[in-house]
Amino acid sequence: MIFATIGTQLPFPRLMAELDRLGADLDEDIVAQVGPDTTPRQCLKTHATLTPDAFDALFRQARVVVAHAGIGSILSAKAYRKPLIVMPRRLAHAEHRNDHQLATARQVEAVTGIHVAWDISDLAALLSAPSLTPAVPDPGATADQLRDRIRDFIDQG
């Protein structure tokens, strides 16, 4: 099963339309959390939003997860050890208020298990790849320093 999730705030029709188009030729279910987007889709099982429990269940069941380049999606993929395909929202397509998801995508491109679809045309190849590397739950090299700084600040105040 392919799970697609794009956050709760903004629709991402460019991504959903392409997943719907590809779904016709894929022998795999696609469950999509689409946000505020009521466009009918032939090949997607859509939900506007998901409860935390439903999100958890779908993320666990998925073979691969497709998402916008949001930090929540990336941290979830790490926690659940799933391969994640991210496609950044673009200001040019009015998909977000700015291009910060492009910056995020550039920054996470080297992270294990995070696969960036820079454009719609990259999706087909990534979805049909025989084995995408899963993400790993390590919190990053500097997370402990950040936690120590917070701890010291609170303890010494």
Next chain:
Amino acid sequence: MTVSPSAPHKAAAPRRVLAIASSGGHWQQLMLMRPGFTHHDVTYATTLPGLAQQFDAAPAHLVPDCNRNEPLQALRCLIWLVVRFVRLRPHVVITTGALPGLLALILGKVTGARTIWVDSVANAETLSASGQTARRFADLWLSQWPDVARDSGADYAGSVL
């Protein structure tokens, strides 16, 4: 509940900490920072029912969500926070955003709490708008990107990514 200057670092008295973040990436980042504050008396707040329970974050409260385009919702959120502050009287407020967290940070500063803003790791090139506003109200004001910290004047200590 004060610590004498000679008290050893490890024996810091428990503080009432309000840890607040919107659902999604903001909340997940706050959860990854938990080792920095769970040895204190922590109360959590987020915007989505069931989310705190999924992360075993307790006690937790549901804060009304808001954004800068909905002033009435923001006011409702602020009133909820004022009531929560009266009951909790936090010594420390820590947030990763977004607007509900910023409002809590401002209330914290006004009521004498010590305040921590950790800007979302999503903001890899410039600080978030909320993060820029937080500057005046944060005692510890962090970006998770060294370049953004340098350009904005925020501190950098590390990143959860």
